[in-house]
Amino acid sequence: MFKEVLxxxxxxxxxxxxxxxxxxxxVLHLVITLKGETILRVDPHLGYIHRSIxxxxxxxxxxxxxxxxxxxxxxxxxxxxxxxxxxVEKALQIEVxxxxxxxxxxxxxxxxxxxxxxxxxxxxxxxxxxTPFFHAFRExxxxxxxxxxxxxxxxxxxxxxxxxxxxxxxxxFQRRVKQFISFFKSKLNEYDExxxxxxxxxxxxxxxxxxxxxxxISFGATGPVGRGSGWACDxxxxxxxxxxxxxxxxxxxxxxxxxYARYLVRMGEMRQSLSIIEQLIDNIPxxxxxxxxxxxxxxxxxxxxxxxxxxxxxxxxxxxxDGGTTPYRIKFRSPGFSNLSALDHMSRGHKIGxxxxxxxxxxxxxxxxxx
Amino acid sequence: MTLKQYFRNIWDGMRSLAAGMRRTGYxxxxxxxxxxxxxxxxxxxxxxxxxxxxxxxHNENNEHRCTGCTACELACPNGTIKIITKYxxxxxxxxxxxxxxxxxxxxLCTMCNLCIIACPTDAIxxxxxxxxxxxxxxxxIKILNKPGSRLMEGVE
Numbered sequence: 001m002f003k004e005v006l007x008x009x010x011x012x013x014x015x016x017x018x019x020x021x022x023x024x025x026x027v028l029h030l031v032i033t034l035k036g037e038t039i040l041r042v043d044p045h046l047g048y049i050h051r052s053i054x055x056x057x058x059x060x061x062x063x064x065x066x067x068x069x070x071x072x073x074x075x076x077x078x079x080x081x082x083x084x085x086x087x088v089e090k091a092l093q094i095e096v097x098x099x100x101x102x103x104x105x106x107x108x109x110x111x112x113x114x115x116x117x118x119x120x121x122x123x124x125x126x127x128x129x130x131t132p133f134f135h136a137f138r139e140x141x142x143x144x145x146x147x148x149x150x151x152x153x154x155x156x157x158x159x160x161x162x163x164x165x166x167x168x169x170x171x172x173f174q175r176r177v178k179q180f181i182s183f184f185k186s187k188l189n190e191y192d193e194x195x196x197x198x199x200x201x202x203x204x205x206x207x208x209x210x211x212x213x214x215x216x217i218s219f220g221a222t223g224p225v226g227r228g229s230g231w232a233c234d235x236x237x238x239x240x241x242x243x244x245x246x247x248x249x250x251x252x253x254x255x256x257x258x259x260y261a262r263y264l265v266r267m268g269e270m271r272q273s274l275s276i277i278e279q280l281i282d283n284i285p286x287x288x289x290x291x292x293x294x295x296x297x298x299x300x301x302x303x304x305x306x307x308x309x310x311x312x313x314x315x316x317x318x319x320x321x322d323g324g325t326t327p328y329r330i331k332f333r334s335p336g337f338s339n340l341s342a343l344d345h346m347s348r349g350h351k352i353g354x355x356x357x358x359x360x361x362x363x364x365x366x367x368x369x370x371x
Numbered sequence: 372m373t374l375k376q377y378f379r380n381i382w383d384g385m386r387s388l389a390a391g392m393r394r395t396g397y398x399x400x401x402x403x404x405x406x407x408x409x410x411x412x413x414x415x416x417x418x419x420x421x422x423x424x425x426x427x428x429h430n431e432n433n434e435h436r437c438t439g440c441t442a443c444e445l446a447c448p449n450g451t452i453k454i455i456t457k458y459x460x461x462x463x464x465x466x467x468x469x470x471x472x473x474x475x476x477x478x479l480c481t482m483c484n485l486c487i488i489a490c491p492t493d494a495i496x497x498x499x500x501x502x503x504x505x506x507x508x509x510x511x512i513k514i515l516n517k518p519g520s521r522l523m524e525g526v527e
Binding site: 060067068141145148149152156193197199 | 406
């Protein structure tokens, strides 16, 4: 495709960014056509980290396939697992106990904060600030320790099982989460002081990579990318799952559609997630943490779809079952893939340095794009 | 750009630079808030639920709790566990299935914990060991039941 552009104008330069490039956050290969320093088009080339997860899932049972989805969007591994567990529960009509629902939501929101915090550091690093990265990792470490204590792992938790969660909460959980909330509130103000009000950061991100609302909808850019363009697309509000309908939180929507708007959405979401955790942490109902399920799960013949809101957008799980112990076909709708498709549209006409800022604001996780 | 805006930009630039430097200065004087884990010198404190590798606890009489039912082998998504059973003749003359070898491929394991929750007799658990690097991958294939070990009395 980029050869056509070349034929029109002999002054164009085709440049490969990646697959091993520090600013692409992973093995993403972008073929960029440049005229001078201005981007004419961007072609993302995928396939460098393709592990055929969807195909792998076809040979795993309904208990086993959940852990593989942690390897897709590893920064919101917990929420991916949640989506899969919800789909299996929907098919088997398992009633999840109240306690398990609250634990799941608590873990989801902690994961969301951890993911956004990491993004905040990486975004700042993309536009040239080194220090925020270290600040971000310090806060993320606290969440990782909470996860390690309760779930047993720091990144690929595999805490969700069909019917609830794998273990009950660790006795220290509430105390440590409360510690984290009070600590993180002061740090969020520090984040604003360091980066949100920074004039260099503002000039690097404002009016850069504008995605209008109609385009966001047509590209299917969900999550903070869609909400930064004024599209209220939060699955937690639109199609509430678990106990989200009982919670008080706002859907953060910005109208500008540029990198700075997406930044503000994520900063707002961190505050909203904190408020969700605050509402739940003292009100964890007692009871079972796991519903009783059969040893071997067999989904009735049919098609099932469920969706959740990960830190990057809408994550959908589509299972086709032929009545056996393994799925006939599994399809994952990953948010990163759709968000990446808007990259070409957003970065045309901008300078090559802005491409890095736009990619940073998309919050790309490559294994999520390339399953 | 008007002259007013020009000076405004300079002022904004100076202000945000000062704000950033104030943070840097704060951490310069509050270096206790900086976290450094001096890992090889100070061993890390790991949570009790931390999933490092699968182990099979034995008691002082070299007895384990594994009956060789292969529930963990079936639960494992990666084919990490291979159980070889043998037939033992009990004192009353009956043949009984017993564990011969519990082969654990650490190089395939993803620490998903599914084998632990599948085990009906709590024979295996996750240990906190995490330094798994070896020079040859064949060293990662482990036999979890110790040589000469037997099934614990009363475990069915």
